[in-house]
Amino acid sequence: MNKKVGFIGSGNMAQAMIGGMIQSNTVPAGNIMASAFTDTTLSKVKGAFQINVTTHNEEVAKFADVLFLAVKPDQYNGVIQQVKDAVDSDTIIVSIAAGITLGSLKNAFGKKIKAVRSMPNTPSLVGEGLSALCPNDLLDEEDLKIVTALFESFGKAELVPEYLMDAIPAISGSSPAYVFMFIEALADGGVKQGLPRQQAYRLAAQAVLGAAKMVLDTGIHPGELKDQVCSPGGATIEAVSTLEKEQFRGAVLAAMESCTKKVKELAGS
Ligand SMILES: NC(=O)C1=CN([C@@H]2O[C@H](COP(=O)(O)OP(=O)(O)OC[C@H]3O[C@@H](n4cnc5c(N)ncnc54)[C@H](OP(=O)(O)O)[C@@H]3O)[C@@H](O)[C@H]2O)C=CC1
């Protein structure tokens, strides 16, 4: 793609997206520029991806056709004040922040801007990201194609109406963290039974990957897939019964509710 891509903020999420864009050969490293607060982060990012780096946010804004705002939600207003005069009406601004609305972006820029509210996740680093996208009405078909192609360079992308965007972190933006906890717990359980630690991580992660692929590839209801594993009077149903007693599903639902509550709080921060 012959577009210049800028990142303001070069933290965990930006690095996952930059890595995904480069590995998929969608954007050459020379067409990416990123900023950060510290030189330490910029040296790390430069070393890892050989992209252009700067501590000056306005420089990134002038460079970019598509400008990702990849700082924390409470840094948005400050950063937008620095870059708003450097972006023109053709620049596509992409927010990746939890809770930041299209309306608040427009207010902060104080002018009409092409803006996309998005929620990606860190599996983007290995080309298995999932991003929810919500463009404003100033993007034309070609703009949306460009943005979608960028997000699809590191995984899948789905359009989501804005009223549902606050629900996305809990299910796909943040959920890799809970899945990593699950994999770590599975591995601990394996180690407790005597498996070597590294082998336990491999087995646990592959089981999670395979189970996810079955849901996506077969379209069979997850409950039915679970039933297929539970031999009558067997070992799995014992584990399932224990998980139900320990409120496994209830814990997941409660965690997601607290995540969404925090997203709504971040919107006001
Ligand atoms: N982590 C994730 O899985 C996901 C995160 N997000 C969103 O991504 C955004 C960033 O989160 P995350 O990557 O986790 O956070 P990090 O803390 O890892 O990264 C934040 C980055 O912002 C930089 N920064 C801070 N202040 C400024 C500034 N004034 N100008 C330029 N850069 C600045 C920091 O620089 P330095 O390193 O030098 O301090 C750092 O590189 C958040 O809005 C979050 O909601 C969305 C989906 C998933």
Ligand SMILES: O=C(O)[C@@H]1CCC=N1
């Ligand atoms: O923890 C956070 O706020 C961000 C949003 C989704 C993942 N990380």
